[in-house]
Amino acid sequence: MTTVSSPDRAHDTQGLAVVIGGTGGIGAALVAGLQAQGFEVLSLGRSTHPALDYAEETTVAACAGHVADHLARTGGPLQRLIVATGFLHGATASGQRAEPERSWQHLSADALQHNFLINAIGPALVMRHFLPLLPRQGRCVAAFLSARVGSIGDNALGGWYAYRASKAALNQLVHTSAIELARRNKEALCVALHPGTVDTGLSQPFAKTGLQVRPAEEAASDLLAVIDALPAGSSGQFFDHKGLPVPW
Numbered sequence: 001m002t003t004v005s006s007p008d009r010a011h012d013t014q015g016l017a018v019v020i021g022g023t024g025g026i027g028a029a030l031v032a033g034l035q036a037q038g039f040e041v042l043s044l045g046r047s048t049h050p051a052l053d054y055a056e057e058t059t060v061a062a063c064a065g066h067v068a069d070h071l072a073r074t075g076g077p078l079q080r081l082i083v084a085t086g087f088l089h090g091a092t093a094s095g096q097r098a099e100p101e102r103s104w105q106h107l108s109a110d111a112l113q114h115n116f117l118i119n120a121i122g123p124a125l126v127m128r129h130f131l132p133l134l135p136r137q138g139r140c141v142a143a144f145l146s147a148r149v150g151s152i153g154d155n156a157l158g159g160w161y162a163y164r165a166s167k168a169a170l171n172q173l174v175h176t177s178a179i180e181l182a183r184r185n186k187e188a189l190c191v192a193l194h195p196g197t198v199d200t201g202l203s204q205p206f207a208k209t210g211l212q213v214r215p216a217e218e219a220a221s222d223l224l225a226v227i228d229a230l231p232a233g234s235s236g237q238f239f240d241h242k243g244l245p246v247p248w
């Protein structure tokens with residue numbers, strides 16, 4: 001499977017965009033949207049070559065090495081790093097099933113571990129291995145898809161303990177890495193983004209209960225517009241798909 005879109009030379013385009021989780025509902029729409037914007041796009045996920053699987057820590061470093069080689073070959077730069085991975089329900093790494101908890105009675109170590117692995121630990125490993133690949137000068141953006149339900153200030157309904165807590169952890173990781181990133185490049189931006197409620201496998205079981213969902217293409221278009229319009233000084237913050245700040 002070829003994961004790098006044509007044209008194959010970054011300097012003929014706006015630069016390279018890497019989408020981790022480009023195999024997901026929103027991720028695939030982001031890949032298409034970035035290609036339409038003129039970026040050369042590299043999509044990484046468990047089914048791409050090379051594969052990136054958060055359950056295998058070495059694959060994150062190996063994929064970063066693949067991107068570094070590509071940048072060295074083409075002259076770069078890496079202009080967009082978008083992390084569109086996430087987990088809400090389904091099979092965990094141990095083979096058990098996890099669903100969003102309606103009560104503390106449903107809390108399980110296995111589901112908590114898997115939510116934290118996919119929603120926080122994996123993206124943290126991406127920060128470690130991919131943020132150093134961003135250019136040391138000029139505007140560039142790293143965006144991590146979070147969720148409004150990860151906001152503690154906005155939590156009036158309760159429930160969904162593992163997903164909420166793991167996204168809150170992601171938000172802290174984004175804020176912390178943005179501080180370190182600014183020491184390398186004052187124009188680099190690192191943000192958490194809420195995509196809205198979107199028609200994907202992740203939201204599908206909840207759409208049955210009347211949840212209003214938007215097409216992934218619309219969400220991706222909104223998110224790319226927000227990324228393009230992020231003002232200087234907005235690094236380390238949490239925005240929704242309209243570009244409005246979300247409380248931590």
Ligand SMILES: NC(=O)c1ccc[n+]([C@@H]2O[C@H](COP(=O)([O-])OP(=O)(O)OC[C@H]3O[C@@H](n4cnc5c(N)ncnc54)[C@H](OP(=O)(O)O)[C@@H]3O)[C@@H](O)[C@H]2O)c1
Nearest residue numbers: 021023024025026046053054085086147197198200202203
């Ligand atoms: N959909 C919504 O309504 C909604 C709302 C708020 C926030 N979000 C957030 O938006 C992001 C994208 O969600 P989505 O709706 O597009 O979900 P999705 O269609 O289920 O996609 C999830 C992505 O995560 C990847 N992933 C899962 N486990 C992984 C692992 N072990 N290692 C590496 N990648 C792994 C999947 O890769 P595979 O293809 O290999 O499975 C897939 O690319 C997530 O962060 C989600 O929390 C979504």
